[in-house]
Amino acid sequence: MYCHLLVPIDGTDLATQSISNAVEFARTLGARITFFHAQPNHTAALSGDAEAVRLTSPADFAYTYEGRARELLAKAESAARALGVPCGSATAVNDSPYRAIIDAARQAGCDLIYMASHGRRSGLGMMLGSQTLKVLVNAGMPVLVAATSNPPATSQAIGIIRDEHRSLAAVLHAWLHLLERDDGQRDVPREALMRAMIHYIRTFPVALHHPKEEEYLFRRLRERTSQCNAELDELERQHEHDQRLVDELAATLERHLAGKADIAEVKDEVSRYALFIWEHMGREEGVILPAAQRFLTPADWDEINAAFTENRDPRFGGDTDAEFRRLFSRIVNLAPTGTSNE
Template identity: 70%
Template sequence: MYRHLLVPIDNTDLSIATIGQAVEFARTLGARITFFHAQTNHVSLLHGDAEIVRLVSPADFSYNFEGRARELLTKAESAARAQGVPCTTATAVSDSPYSAILEAAKAEDCDLIFMASHGRRSRVGMVLDSQTLRVLINTEIPVLVSATTCPPIPAVTIGTIRDEHRSLAAVLHAWMHLLREPATPGASDGMELMKAMLYYIQAFPLELHHPKEQEYLFRKLRKRTSSVNAELDELERQHERDHQLVDELAVLLREYEAGNTGRGELEKAVSAYATFMWEHMGREEGVILPAAQRCLTDEDWEEINAAFCDHEDPRFGGDTDAQFRRLFSRIVNLAPSSNT
């Protein structure tokens, strides 16, 4: 049976579903995964859209053409870790994604390529998109095509919630790995990066993600069934505890910056917080989301989906979702890279 999967991912929302399917498939097989992203060679596009974006908005250029790859792969790693699936990541700069996929599969010694088709369904079945079709035509390695076109609203909403979980998990993994790296005397980059990580945790999951879970997902689920009320009560208590733990982390980080506490103590606190959050997110994904799939109506899902897709928040101003995407991208691109 297959032991090593190459899973190509791109910068579309469909990759969220592909990653989840691939991780579940690998878990059932006891296989490992190499997540792969073929990055566009933006240097070759200097007379096209890439150059326009670079000149008009350097921040957008850095995110879309440089930082996005690491973000995608870091989230994929977090999804695999959550299921205990060993994984590594790989990237290549190429204007021919299918060729890069085939080369990566050979280089990584993979025995199966697991990829999505973004094609539309016709009367005769799924019409494969051009890159998937080219991989199928030219490969000598078996390919499993996962159809992820036009998922229903519940699947889209659950994908968004899981993606936000993966973002938090990735930041926590990056923070833990950063603390395991030897400290450089006099260096401030590590401290500034940890401050950015703390801000991300304070502002995104605590101020946006948790409240929307309680106001929309939890509230509607309580209206439809009482079977998971005890779990919802516990999760809401954990949301309160989350605020307390993050406040304690903030104090400890200030103490560390002032030289009043050691790196080991900070690492222990971050690790304990990460364990708390992984258990919390696992309970939501393992109990609450399946219950919601069983009990909520289409109208419920439409309202929940609208809430999670709208991250315009007056407390932060402007396009909040874009701000956090850029902050997340900065964190995972500056943090030391690690593979499981």
């Protein structure tokens, strides 16, 4: 059976579901995953949209054309870690995505390429995009194509909630990895990065994600059934406890930066918070989301999806939206990582 999957990912809304499917598939096989993202070569020409963005808005260029790859891969890795699936990731600059995918699979020693397809229906009777079809024809190894389509509101809402969980998980994994590499020396960029991580956690999910869960998902589930009330009560208590843990973590970090606390105390606080979050998100995804799929109505899901669509990682709207997207990208791009760049 297959032992090592290459899972190409893109930035579409369907990627969240396809990553979940790939991780579950790998878990059942006992396989490991290498996530892969192919980036077009935006520096190959001095014209076009990419160059216009680079000249007029360097920050937007850095996010859209440079930082986005690490963001996508960090979230995918977090999804795999949540189920205990061994994983790694790689990215390559290549104007031929299908060739980049095939090369990455061969270089990583993969024995299966797991792809999601959301293109048009081909003569093979499957929903195949042009790149997927080219991989099938040219790979020279097994390729599994998981057909996808525009998801209903239920799948969209659950996908957003899972994606936001993965965002937080990616930040925490990055912080833990950063602390593992700490050499005890003062480092101003590293200290600024840890402050950015605290800011991200405090603002999202504590101030945005949790309240929307309670206001929309939890409230609707309570209205449809009483079977989950005890679990929902516990999760809401955990939301309150989350705020206290973040405050304690922020205070410990500031004491450390002021020379009044050892880095080991920061490591302990981050590890404690991470373990709390893993358990909390596991309960939501393993108990509440399946129950919601069972009991909520299509109208309920339309409301929940509309609410969560407005705070996609996180979605405050306008300039603030762009600010937080760049903050998340900055965190996962500056933190140490095992991702390889081809």
